Amino acid sequence: MITINPEASADSLKEVCSVYAEAQKPAALTGAGISVGSGISDFRSPGGLWSLFDPDEYAGLDVFLRNPEKAWELYRALGSELKDKIPNVAHRSLAELEQNGLLHGVVTQNVDNLHQRAGSRMVLEIHGDHQHLQCLQCSELIPVTDEHYQMKTVPLCTSCNYPLKPNVVLFGEAVRSLPEIESLMVDCDLLLVIGTSAQVYPAAGLPALVKHNGGKIFEFNQEPVLGSDRPGGSSFLSDFFFKGDVLQTLPLLSRLLL
Numbered sequence: 001m002i003t004i005n006p007e008a009s010a011d012s013l014k015e016v017c018s019v020y021a022e023a024q025k026p027a028a029l030t031g032a033g034i035s036v037g038s039g040i041s042d043f044r045s046p047g048g049l050w051s052l053f054d055p056d057e058y059a060g061l062d063v064f065l066r067n068p069e070k071a072w073e074l075y076r077a078l079g080s081e082l083k084d085k086i087p088n089v090a091h092r093s094l095a096e097l098e099q100n101g102l103l104h105g106v107v108t109q110n111v112d113n114l115h116q117r118a119g120s121r122m123v124l125e126i127h128g129d130h131q132h133l134q135c136l137q138c139s140e141l142i143p144v145t146d147e148h149y150q151m152k153t154v155p156l157c158t159s160c161n162y163p164l165k166p167n168v169v170l171f172g173e174a175v176r177s178l179p180e181i182e183s184l185m186v187d188c189d190l191l192l193v194i195g196t197s198a199q200v201y202p203a204a205g206l207p208a209l210v211k212h213n214g215g216k217i218f219e220f221n222q223e224p225v226l227g228s229d230r231p232g233g234s235s236f237l238s239d240f241f242f243k244g245d246v247l248q249t250l251p252l253l254s255r256l257l258l
């Protein structure tokens with residue numbers, strides 16, 4: 001694994017470019033870390049959403065079905081966490097790579113819509129999106145508004161009167177876009193893993209899959225985590241590790257390539 005930081009040698013930067021240039025189908029996998037610079041705290045971090053709302057107690061599908069009033073306490077907090085946030089330079093760097101034919105898609109664990117707002121077009125949202133409310137009874141999908149989060153009561157479906165939930169994947173619900181993710185990954189030969197430890201299925205399997213198929217991994221995290229805690233594995237999966245804040249490391253990559 002080659003570490004890329006501000007002191008990286010010209011040779012290692014040149015190698016980044018030549019490995020990238022050889023890739024036919026580069027793609028990215030992103031997690032909470034890419035949106036921290038937009039003011040959205042990692043739910044798992046101290047002070048994050050999960051320290052205020054125990055996910056076991058609030059974030060399950062069973063909680064919504066049994067007690068939507070209680071589940072909506074979490075949804076309102078999530079709504080105010082995501083409200084008025086804008087994409088940062090890391091999101092924009094990925095959009096730029098895609099626009100220049102250097103990125104074939106982004107698989108994201110985030111529900112904040114910031115990749116799309118930055119200009120990325122091929123975005124696969126594993127955990128759904130936070131821009132809509134969803135009716136589990138009649139499948140109605142409606143754009144979420146501020147009023148939905150200001151209401152003291154649970155918003156109801158206007159077609160069938162069933163309680164609405166955010167169009168995000170709750171614990172106990174199936175993840176989204178698996179067939180599309182599979183077809184993006186089947187010939188992906190370079191995966192940028194950004195701001196995620198990729199420990200939750202299905203994201204967890206993607207770096208190893210790409211690696212198994214002979215592809216390369218570029219990791220963008222504060223510390224290298226891919227592969228470090230896999231059972232029986234002590235080595236890192238990443239070929240290049242871009243160390244530090246993604247607000248610096250992703251623009252660095254796009255400057256090198258464009």
Ligand SMILES: [Zn+2]
Nearest residue numbers: 135138157160
């Ligand atoms: Zn309905």
